[in-house]
Amino acid sequence: MxxxxxxxxxxxxxxxxxxxxxxxxxxxxxxxxxxxxVTTLPGALQYGASTHGSKPCMATRQILKREREETNGKMFEKLQLGEYDWLTYSEVQEKAVSVGLGARQRGLQPLDRVVIFAETRAEWLMCAMGCLQHRISVVTLYTTLTDDGVAHGINETGVPFVFTSYDLLPRVTRLLSKCPKVKTVVVMEDQIDGLGDTSKFPASVSLVPFKELVTKDASWDRIDTPTPQADDTAIIMYTSGSTGTPKGVELSHTNILTSVIAYSVQMNVGPGDRFLAFLPLAHIMELASEIALISLGATILYSSPLTLTSTSPKVMRGTDGDAKVAKPTVMNAVPLVLDRIIKGVSQKVEQQGWIKSFIFNEAVRYKFWLEYIPFTSYFMDYFIFRRVQEELGGELKRLVVGGAPLSPQTHDTMRAIFGVSIQVGYGSTESASCITGMDEDDVNTGxxxxxxxxxxxxxxxxxxxxxxxxxxxxxxxxxxxxxxxxxxxxxxxxxxxxxxxxxxxxxxxxxxxxxxxxxxxxxxxxxxxxxxLVKLKHGEYVSLGNAESKLKTLSNVENICVFADSTKDKTVAVVVPSADRLRKVADSVGIGGEVSVEDLCQHDKVKEALLKELQSHGKKCGLTRWEVPAAIYLTLEPWTPDTGLVTAALKLRRKQLCLHYEDSVHDMYSRLD
Missing domain, CATH: 2.30.38.10 (Luciferase; Domain 3)
Structure with missing residues (x-):
């Protein structure tokens, strides 16, 4: 068909x-x-600069102070943040040109490759555009890849030139002994500490500060600038993959520009919009979106998941999160981020007492239907949801969601609380993030x-x-x-x-x-x-991904992996519970006091109570009795890219999870037999 x-x-x-x-x-x-x-990505930036030259293009937030504080025996970094500093479209284009010429001055030639291994920031996109202007392909690597994954990407593509950041320089320094072809490392400096400690950096590799790279040199006048071709490989984007070694996807200028043009159909954005960027630029959805936004004249304010809101882990007490200061009108997100935002809001509301919690939850439940009554939506936003909305700046109009299926419950809840248009899209790196997308006025979910x-x-x-x-x-x-x-x-x-x-x-x-x-x-x-997809022994098929996407909308669940053995007639699951809510589950079965959260995870009564909640929630979400787990194992072990249990895009790595929890899964099935 x-x-x-x-x-x-x-x-x-x-x-x-x-x-x-x-x-x-x-x-x-x-x-x-x-x-x-315009037939290439740097052509899109040049078009944006020629059309919107003096308008704000990119903004980076000021770091005023850095402190390290100890919590539970671990050191955590906290930042005092100021306002956003802007670069105009013309200034961004000038910086990109300087990057390309600075790289050529240091030996790079057309059709060479460079690696960008850095967090999402203004310099990331300027480095990419500068290199692409000289027909130099850009290899992108997630910052959450393992050291072996990063080394694999660098060595497989044979790059001599790496762009990185102050925060990631220690990792790059460790890896250089495994990457003999790398001759130059450019570092995007920290606002306070510059390059930081470089005493362990090998003398055989040239270390170049970003500011030095873009400082004009007389030799630049002798460098010719070749014309990029539409079919050139622009980006080799390494995906972390759900099974093993990262794979590099070769994307041409045409591939990505087609996605950029499609974005302009789906999204009604323009010069008056502010986009808050915090997803990885090494992810094709974010990269294509930012190129489209620059072409359309929007402004991009850079953030990170660690400073996004006032409660984010790196934000110093008394400092507002990036979203509150940036006041974005447009954002990209993945379902997991939205689930965490909703769970965070729910926990704060519950702390205000059962009456406020009841009113809030009922308002969320009925807001969609009450919007048809004049002024009702405005009344609810102003008196019930306004404070919550201000955490994301209070001016958010639309969210673009991709990376994984979005559950109808999350879609409806997010739309009710923040009063935004949510457009769910579907794509992959191999399709330049562009396959399908919801229309802006579509109110359906699922x-x-x-x-x-x-x-x-x-x-x-x-x-x-x-x-x-x-x-x-x-x-x-x-x-x-x-x-x-x-x-x-x-x-x-x-x-x-x-x-x-x-x-x-x-x-x-x-x-x-x-x-x-x-x-x-x-x-x-x-x-x-x-x-x-797994077929159980009675012939029924079970969709593990479908079950997980619905079960993890339960507020007690941080993450979940469902396991199915084709020789059995039931599924089981490993659950990472919310520590705070697990104590409430324990209280409901008469277990409290000084019992640690770790011990609660092993307590049969707690597991039984949480399992019943999970099973009830699954049935409400329309799961079949075969898809709802018959037993669970609780763990507080973090599922992060560093542990190898999820990808850089936070998708489950099923094979690794199966091996890691093999004994626990076997024990659950033994108890069911």
Missing amino acids: VIRGTKTEGGWYVKAKPNGEPYPLDSRLAPLFREAG HCGGPNLGVLMKLVDWEEGNYKVTDKPYPRGEIVVGGPVVAKGYFNLPEENKAAFYQEDGINWFRTGDIGEINALGALKIIDRKKD
């Missing part, structure tokens, strides 16, 4: 009204780019919109999972995406390329491995993933 609509100059689009007519999808950027001759401009999509039967395009009432199958968004392939992995990518009628296609369902209006719902 190939889903295809009307062909336009921008590509294919397929969204249809109930009467079968296509929606009028008009890209603002496609004609402007065509008129300006789906991720129809195919974006420039995208072809089809469903293919998956016999093993019993998903077919002939299924009623809606077609189902593996999602296969085609068109100019599809990447060139995986770097240096020919066998994996044969399995995932193919050409048909001159069109590049990518097999996503995700299972989708198309509704009557052409919207896509992700219902499964090939690797997550």
